[in-house]
Structure formats: C-alpha cells, structure tokens
Amino acid sequence: MKRIGILALAVAAAAFPAVAQQRVDEKRPAAKDGVVEVHNVSGSVKVTGWDRDQVAVTGTLGKGTERLEFTGSGARTIIRVVLPTFAHHVDGSDLEIMVPLGSGLEVDTVSADITVGKVSGEVNLESVSGEITVAGAPKRFNAKTVSGDIEITAASAPGRAKSVSGGITLNGVQGDVEAGSVSGTISVKGDGVSRTDIETTSGDIRFDAGLAKDGRLDAKTVSGSVELTLPAATIADFDVTTFSGNITNEFGPAAKRTSEYGPGRELSFSTGAGGRVVAKSFSGNVHLRKK
C-alpha cells in the first residue's frame, strides 16, 4: 500500500469514525487450572470451559477498537479489549472465549453481558449494566453489578451476588450464599440450602427452596416484600419481625403485636430443632408459605 494511503488511513482513524470491525481468532496455551482475566467495556463476553490446556478467543472487535491484548504465562491469561486513548465513539466487541475446565475467571465489563458455563474454578464477575449469567459448577462465585441482572445456576457453589438495582436469581444453590441488592428483586431456589443471607432495601425477596438439616436462612429488607416458600416438613426455628408490615404464616401460629402500645409485629415459633429461618423487615410484608 502506498505510504500516503497508510498515512491517510491513520489520520482518518483519528479525525473521523474509525475503521471497520475486525475478526479475532487466536489461541494460547494455558494451565489447566490457571486464571483467565477478561476486560471488555461493551459488547459481550461468553466464556465456556473445554477439555484442552488452551485459551481460545474468537469473535469481533467493534469499530474503533484499538486492538485485542491477549497475553499470559499459563498460570494467568489476560484478554483485554483495548480502546483508543481519546475515544470518541467505539462499538462493542463480542468475544467467545474457551478456557480450560478447571480455570478460575476474573471478568470485568461495563455494559457487556457476561455468560459463563462449564468452568469449575472460582468465578469473579463484575459489570455495571451488563447481565451476568453463570451456569455449571464453579467452586465459588462472586458477581457484582449496578443495574445488570444476575442469574446463577450453580450446583453447590458458595458465593455472593450483589447489585444496586439489577435483579438477582440464584437457582439450584446449595452452599453458603449471600445476595444483596438495594432495589432489585432477589429470588433464590434450591434444594438443600445450607446458609443463605439475603438483604435488600426496597427490593422484594423470594425464597423458594428447601433448607438443609441445620440450614439457615436470613432475609432482611426495609420495604421490600418477603415471600419464603419452604417444604411443609421443614424442621426449624422461625423468627420473623416487622415494624409496620404484615406477617402471614401458613405454618401455623399467627403473628402477635410486639407491644400493646407501639407498632411492630413478631412471629416466633418452632417446628423442631434443626434449621433457623429469620426474616426482618421495616415496612415490607412477610409471608411464610408451605410448598
């Protein structure tokens, strides 16, 4: 290509909307249980585990992207969509990444959605408005968003999911789980949940799962509504308090006022020694339902 042509391109790249999008198709060897780090501002990131000691990246880099950084030593692989320093307009990049099954993941995006499957290491995912979806059986999960929704379907992982307004759905969870949101709805489903801590300010809380023997459920909200649906045969101490909300209970006893003179209702009963269910709200209603 003539020098002037290249010069014109480079100059145009800075002054005007940039060149077309580029396809990506690269591989690197990686440790079977190393960490893969991914940074992509917008677009999408899809990570899937496979049976090779290799990290492969395919997809398209959005218009205006400077390049894809793809480096690593085996124990840690880094994939980063690099944007120009003075970016005026850059399109999102869509990345599909295959990683060794035992890898740990650290993914960081702003609006790009993150989807993870078949990865068994520790999974740490952070986005602002992108949606996070995790399937499979990571050793542990940690997902944080501001407004993006989070959905985790992870057999027995302990983990934590936090959002500001995004909805959080935890399915098939068994281990020690924490979920917190200010105004997003939190929904937890599972069979033998051993410990669940759910906290919201105005978001609703929906728990529909079985407690493991000696399992513990803690649900706290200010004004969200709390619906706890548990198997009829649940053996646990129940402890529910609300300041100005209502309490309904399908397990038997009705709630009582805490004091003759002040507001507040509480409900304390036991179906046997074993688990513990605690629900507290300020003004939100609390409903205990039998499955």
Place this chain on the structure above:
Amino acid sequence: MSADGDDERVLVRAAQAGDLGSFERLYRSTVGLVHALCLRMSGNAALAEELTQDAFVRAWQKLATFRGESAFATWLTRLTVNVVLSERRERKRREARITMAADLEPFAGAVPAARPGAALDLERAIASLPPQARHVFVLHDVQGWEHAEIAHHTGLAVGTCKAHLHRARRLLREVLSP
C-alpha cells in the same frame, strides 16, 4: 452548551463583577476547548486536567484584563497556552534535566508499544512528539495560529518555530506510515 455572543458578554461582565455562578457557566461552555488544548500540548491526560484547572483559575484572576476585543474563547485559549508553556518552564527549572536529543517526554497513560507495521492514531502520534515540536504543531496545525503569534507566546524566533513545525510534520509522517 454554548453561550452566544450577547450572552457571553453578559456572563463575562457578571463574572468580572465577582459572580462565580456566571464564571461557572463560562467554564461549562469552554472547558472542552481548554482541556483539548492542554491535552494535546502536554500529551498527558492527568497533567491536562491540572493544567485545565490552572487555566481557569488564572482566567478568573485575570478576568479584569479581558476587554472584549476578541471572543472570550479566543482570549481564554491564549491564556491557556501561556499557562501550559509557563508550567513547562517551571517544571524544567525544577527538574534541571539535561538531555541533548530533543527531550522526549514519556506519554503518560497507557500507550502500548506499537506493533511493527501498525499505524499509530494521530492523537497519540502528536503526544509522542518532542515537546517544542509538539507545541508548535498543535498551535499551528490544530489551532490554526500563525507563526508570528506562536513565536510571541513561546518566546522563540519565527525561524525556530518554522523549524519545529517542519520537524513535527516530518516525524508525524514517519510515525504514521511506517
């Protein structure tokens, strides 16, 4: 958000009388211009933010000397150039660095090493120029100033300015089409 001619005169007069709110509105409509200039002249994003602040603080201090002979933005631009150049003189004095070959300043901010054969983006190429060549290039080719004016602000002779421009253009051409 731009203040047109009359609005601008009103805002400037109010600001000259001490009204900070009016000065803030002038800030909002001109900060982009000032910042772009600081960014390109210094080639360093963090320094550009400091210089932008310095420029507006100085503008507030010198507001009384603006008599409306030109648009406010023009006056502000000249003032900004002075702030940038005198900051650099200050820093050079403090650091007393002795480098022969055109004092190449590292461009702070993640500039990855260009892969061989890849063309650099124009902004980054400008940022990688040696300081004086960069100043002259930005003022002449980006801002559209004439050599006489550039010479006046930089304290260099017109001939020297032209030499810096020539050099800047040559370096940019080389760096942009390897």
Place this chain on the structure above:
Amino acid sequence: MNCRDIATRLDDFVDGTLSAADRGAVALHLEACASCREVEAEMRTLAAGAAALPRSIEPARDLWPGIAARIQGETVTQGRFGAGRRHRWHHLGALAAAAAALVVVSSIVTTLIVARRDAATAPAGSGRRGMAAGVTSASLELSQARGTYEAARRQLLAALDARRSSLSPATLKVLDENVRIIDEAVHQMESALARDPGNQELPSLLVTAYRQEIDMLQRAAGLPARG
C-alpha cells in the same frame, strides 16, 4: 530547484505562506517530481487531519469543584472524620484514597452488624423483647455507627459528584435513584426509632441500610470511566 531545496520550502508552500517567486519554482518542480509530490500529498493529508481533530474534548470528570475551591480559597473535602486537615483537591488520587479509607469505615459498620447478629442468635423468646425505653446497648452501637456512616456518606457522595461527568447517564440515574431509596428508608426508620427508642430490631435494620449505602457509594466511586 532540487528535491532538497523543495524539502525546506514545502511546509510554507502547503501553508500558503511561501513568497510568490518561490511558489512558482516549487510548483514547477512538483509537476515533474513524483516523490516530492508524494511528500506534498502526505503533508496536506496530515494538515487536513490535524485541522479536523475535535476542538473540544471534555475532561473525564467535572473539574469545576476543584476550580471553585481554589478560587474561593477553601478546601472541598473536609478533613477525614472531622480532623479538619486542609488538603488540595487532587483528583482521582484523593478519590481512591478516600474510597480506600472508607473500606475501614465500612468494616467498622459491618463489625457492629456482626455483633448485633451474634447477639440475636440467642434462642427465640429468651428475653430479647422490649426493654425499657431509652438507652440500650443497641442504641449505643447505633449512634457510633451513625456517626461513622454520616461522615463516610458525605465524603463518598462528594466523590461521586466529582465523577459525574465520567459515568454514563444511565448509571448515574440508577445510582441517584437508589441513593434516594436508601435515604428514604433510613429516614423512615430513624423516625420510627425516635418514636420507639427501645426497639431492638430497628438499630440492626438501620445499620444494614447504612452499610448498603456505603457499599454502593464505594462501588460508584470505583466505577470505571464510561461506566
């Protein structure tokens, strides 16, 4: 003129500031010389590119608070937790430091919650109920938490304000709305507590709300630009 002579004159030629006599000579040479023509073309492309660069580039964050502060000769952020130390507003450096300092605050607040939660694991019905109105251990811990929370909240909100222009409008909207939700919740609970000071549950809910707000604001202070 030969190519070397042209090289020293091309800049002025392209800028249109060459003397009339020289202009003619250069033009003549260019007609016949492809390689000098190429250099001329490159120069014109470069000049056009430079002139087309955006004149205005907004800074990544709003610099006005720092400017206003210097003009008015006072500091923007208060000294940490009332220490009253004066320090110049350093942009992201100070924000990062403030955010880091508040990890400490947040963990203090969290410790109080853990303490409350542990206190609350006593079996149901064992005398946790309504104590005498007035000072309770719960309210003591709460006033401690409240002080720390309010200082942290002020600083973090100021940090968020300073970053407004580097966050996307959508994100700002979510953050503003949810700060409002928590503030409203805290306000309601504080009012309730004022009417029912012996309440054992409210302090714990309040501290939880404080913690949620601090966590959210800390996260906001650390969000990437364009986030």
